[in-house]
Amino acid sequence: MKPNLLFILHVSPPVNGAAMVGDYISKSPIINRTYDIDYINLTTSFTLDKIGKGGIGKIQGTFKIQSKVLRALLSNRYELCYMTLTARGAGFYKDFFVVLLLKLFGKKIIYHFHNKGVQENSKKWYNHLLYRITFHNTQSILLAPTLYKDIERYVEKDKVHFCPNGIPDLMGKTLVKIEKTKKAEICQFLFLSNMMEEKGVFELLKACKILKAKKTAFQCHFIGAWSDISERSFMDLVDQYDLTNNILVHGKKYDAEKIQFFKNADIFILPTFYHNECFPLVLLEAMQHALPIISTKEGAISEMVVDGVTGVVITQKNTQELADRMEMLMNDPDLREKMGAAGRKRYEKLFTLTVFENKLKSILTDAIDKV
Incomplete structure (x- = not known):
């Protein structure tokens, strides 16, 4: 029995x-x-x-x-x-x-x-x-x-x-991520979480502002439900920082639509300082899709993301450090691919x-x- x-x-x-x-x-x-x-x-x-x-x-x-x-x-x-x-x-x-x-x-x-x-x-x-x-x-x-x-x-x-x-493995036993429909000419960053201040949304916007000032070419996609950040306040900052051509906001996405954003991304970013953050499942999704990750020293993230191997773990609320790591990975496609593959292997073994x-x-x- x-x-x-x-x-x-x-x-x-x-x-x-x-x-x-x-x-x-x-x-x-x-x-x-x-x-x-x-x-x-x-x-x-x-x-x-x-x-x-x-x-x-x-x-x-x-x-x-x-x-x-x-x-x-x-x-x-x-x-x-x-x-x-x-x-x-x-x-x-x-x-x-x-x-x-x-x-x-x-x-x-x-x-x-x-x-x-x-x-x-x-x-x-x-x-x-x-x-x-x-x-x-x-x-x-x-x-x-x-x-x-x-x-x-x-x-x-x-x-x-x-x-x-x-989390469920959507890619079978494939080590490398599913091919993108076409390699983007500019680097594609992806943020996917609830649009909360403690998830580091504004820090990521400020980091994008720093990159824009260096005349670097990139796009940063924000996906998630509006929470304590309203769409209006967010878009006001996008306009203020002159990031209209760099920031794309897509709202909530699920299932096949969400997967497509992972497939099209080059780097995943979660600069969280959320006090309840322990083990963000979205990081496992990024690892599953062989994406290098930039995240923070919060909860158990340092046990999920191996700093320097599957991604980069940075100090919370450090906008300059975030921008520097974004620029580093943006300019090194080989390192991105190496980190992404290592993250995929780690996912298959543990997560x-x-x-x-x-x-x-x-x-x-x-x-x-x-x-």
Whole structure:
């Protein structure tokens, strides 16, 4: 008989890293044929602009989640409860009441973190108390060893598992990226994320301004949903920096349309300083398409992008350094190709969805057996 598990996790919408991984897990043939699983959606924000905000709808959604968890616990004897716990903020307080239910029923719990903030948030005495209750006699899954420092105050290392995320391989076993329809005469930069200030959108614009002043030929494509940056404020800066011919804005793109932008790009850029950034899946997509990457020292990015090998890891908010690295890769096609190929190999070895599924399966089985 297969072990009976309860999964309390985020699924899309909205489309973000945790929800995408939740979708992969809920549809995983490897996970679902190994265990009997009941799934409960932990999401109360169904659009990006609602994340981190309150409201009557969210309160009602929270009670519905708690009710579903209670009914599930009353109806089944689960050998393990898996939960994608929010590390801080209103999301943590909402999740804490679900945790209390699981603990009230004496369930074995394993948390899967797709964000961070425990270390910073625990400076307040009441949060420290809540974390002590939350982590007592539980296990945790982290995306990379770098992130352990966030919870080390509460969780011994022998109760922590490391499981990097993975994404479906859209290119089969091909080492080099799918051929572009035609090699562009000028360098094509690509930014793909939500249009948030903390994703480094304005820093990238300023870096483009520096490159434009050097009379270099390039185009930089921005793809993503408008968030705390409005289209008007963004385009005003584009005009102010005289970048109308260099900056192209495409809004949200999915599936085949998104893939085409990866195929046409030469360099991928994510200059993020987002406080919740842990393991951006979009970097795996860039590696999958054999693109060299320019990103920052945030979360586990340094464990995803090998500095000087698969891309360049720069200091956050350093516009001049960003411009310099963009110019360096722009002027060295051979280095771009070498880094892109190395990134593709790294993706195939560590970050495919199959690797992720098998690793998670191993962790869950180990967690069930642990006392």
